[in-house]
Amino acid sequence: MEPSSRPTGHRTVDRRDGPYGEVVLRERSGPDGEIHEIIANGCFLMDTSDGRSERRLLDAAYEALDGRPSPSVLIGGLGVGFSLARAAAEPAWSRIAVVEREQAIIEWHMSGPLRRISDAALADPRTVILHTDLVDHVHNASDTYDALCLDIDNGPDWTVTEGNGNLYSPDGLAACARRLTPGGVLAVWSAKPSADFEESLRNAGFSGVRTEEIRVARGVPDVVHLAVRPA
Template sequence: MPDVHRSDAPVTLDRREGPYGEVVLRERGDDFEIIANGCFLMDTSDGRSERLLIDAALAALPADRTAPSVLIGGLGVGFSLVRAAAEPRWGRIVVAEREQAIVDWHLEGPLAAISGAALADPRTGILPTDLVEYLGTTTDRYDALCLDIDNGPDWTVTEDNTSLYSPAGLADCRERLTPGGVLAVWSAQPSADFEQALRNAGFDGVRTEEIAVARGVPDVVHLALRTD
């Protein structure tokens, strides 16, 4: 008979039904997991690729860029935000997160232990809004867009998010960047097709950085520049 008390058996801490489907926060041993519409999104077991998303974007910016602004698409478990807040070079740090449940888990739930200090940073602001809608309607511009939405351009959990990686969505991303700005996109797997889509959208300097994982294909960060 299986041991139902094993430490690696997940425990559901919260379950919410929202406008985009169900989101669940689970605890597995020492880690937390976010599940969306029954599909695993991310957990707190590693975070190297989420941190790379921020580091690679900053490294790609001109060295003389003073207090660059960054828009982080997706709060997730908070690793990207925490990395940005730990870097004094960043100026304004904005996080767009459409799932109120995830925001709540960070503000007053178990994930506050990870992100509390970063959320209290005066440079940080939370936009409780859909990223795709925001990019298509705002006139704000940023020096960097760091996007970690679903599992990347080739595998979206929520159908609405596919438009972010469409030609129109990438055009909106480019328009929201300052000249010389950088787009960084996290993905659960490399995608030559997405690299070409970035070039087709008018981005330059398109490249991919990989992070090895324990099993399967590596996580990646796609990078692209707006040079004009």
């Protein structure tokens, strides 16, 4: 979710004050058209310049399921929509749930500039958008999924808001495990690898813990942390 280059020539498209602070949609010119960025409380989250690591988050989780028939997936964070669009492009997913706590981001996809990325995926009958906080959802929901693909921070060591830190704690990882079916996959996006988080996953009882690097245009690899709930 780090920017691909130093910001220049930005235009603010929309700015909202919500229950979690300020969220801003910005626009800048890129070599292939307009690039949109999401900023939360002054922290850059993601932009539409690349998207390969957000797509890989879904692909890596699906591959780790090793051919499980008709799997379901929960995507944590709608963001700019790359992960949702990738999920909808895979016909094997039987159910695609997306948790997004910012109403502004949902609206930017439903009727704003980000619709160009997510329009087809939002129209897919498998897709449901849950307007709620991801931490609350993993703790309090009753639904289970075959994969959890989480991308709400710049990584386990760099959270957007303080409350998100619970997600990567022993309590939060135990809640994630409860949302997974036996043998289900937890995939967590990060701007950099975290050996401490890998250890936390193992201590929480996950197996097959590994970190996959994804090379992106700016040259500094993003990563996906992967772990499996034992069957």
